[in-house]
Amino acid sequence: xxxxxxxxxxxxxxxxxxxxxxxxxxxxxxxxxxxxxxxxxxxxxxxxxxxxxxxxxxxxxxxxxxxxxxxxxxxxxxxxxxxxxxxxxxxxxxxxxxxxxxxxxxxxxxxxxxxxxxxxxxxxxxxxxxxxxxxxxxxxxxxxxxxxxxxxxxxxxxxxxxxxxxxxxxxxxxxxxxxxxxxxxxx
Numbered sequence: 001x002x003x004x005x006x007x008x009x010x011x012x013x014x015x016x017x018x019x020x021x022x023x024x025x026x027x028x029x030x031x032x033x034x035x036x037x038x039x040x041x042x043x044x045x046x047x048x049x050x051x052x053x054x055x056x057x058x059x060x061x062x063x064x065x066x067x068x069x070x071x072x073x074x075x076x077x078x079x080x081x082x083x084x085x086x087x088x089x090x091x092x093x094x095x096x097x098x099x100x101x102x103x104x105x106x107x108x109x110x111x112x113x114x115x116x117x118x119x120x121x122x123x124x125x126x127x128x129x130x131x132x133x134x135x136x137x138x139x140x141x142x143x144x145x146x147x148x149x150x151x152x153x154x155x156x157x158x159x160x161x162x163x164x165x166x167x168x169x170x171x172x173x174x175x176x177x178x179x180x181x182x183x184x185x186x187x
Contacts, residue, residue: 005091007084009076012135016056017068017155018076019135020083024063024091030128031061031137033153045090052086054079059137059154066135066154115180116143122177123150127170131156138170146182148174162186 010019032043035057040046046058049065054073059066065087073079111117120140131137136156141149150170152162159165171184 005088007087009080009084010135012066012155012159013161014068014135014155014157014159016158017066017135018080018083019155020065020067020087022063022065022087022091026065027060027062031059031132031153033137033139033157034058034060035157045087048086048090049083052079052082054082057154057157059135061132061137061154064132064135068155068158115178116140118178119143119148119174119181122174123170127173131165141187143181146180148181148184149187150184151187 004024006023008021010021012019026045027043032046034040034043034046034050037047037050040050040058043060045065046060049055049058049067054069055067056070057068065083067079067083069076069079111120123138123140128137131154134155136152136154136159138156139151139153141151143149148171150166152159152166156162156165166184166186171181174181174184
């Protein structure tokens with residue numbers, strides 16, 4: 001299977017994160033972010049990627065992997081072939097990928113009311129697809145007193161433009177469509 005798989009790298013707005021687009025399914029849960037090697041134990045692919053000395057964070061999506069490099073990696077030139085090889089090796093083992101990551105899904109609480117349902121719907125349908133294209137993602141963490149709490153993942157987590165994305169992008173969009181939203185904060 002790995003010989004049939006193509007992996008193409010794509011730069012993200014975050015200079016320390018790179019998106020690896022994979023022509024095979026990787027995760028059936030949307031996107032899952034791993035901030036450390038300890039967290040990666042619930043995903044065989046993430047665990048293998050964290051064995052690379054230059055990897056700081058990993059986000060696995062349905063058909064891509066976003067890797068954030070640490071300070072040991074001065075250039076992407078040394079990281080790209082290592083990450084590509086791990087992904088290809090993982091796929092060549094014949095792992096049924098959605099089954100391999102049954103326990104790795106980020107859990108999103110069910111909406112408590114109509115406002116939360118609308119916020120989650122806009123995040124799912126309008127905002128998350130745009131962030132995923134850039135190698136990132138966002139998780140809804142709650143809504144209280146007019147404040148939407150979000151966690152940025154992947155390339156978005158450490159991006160220099162994260163505050164602009166959050167305030168001028170996500171917050172502005174949610175305020176326009178949901179008058180109950182007063183502010184969006186990062187948790």
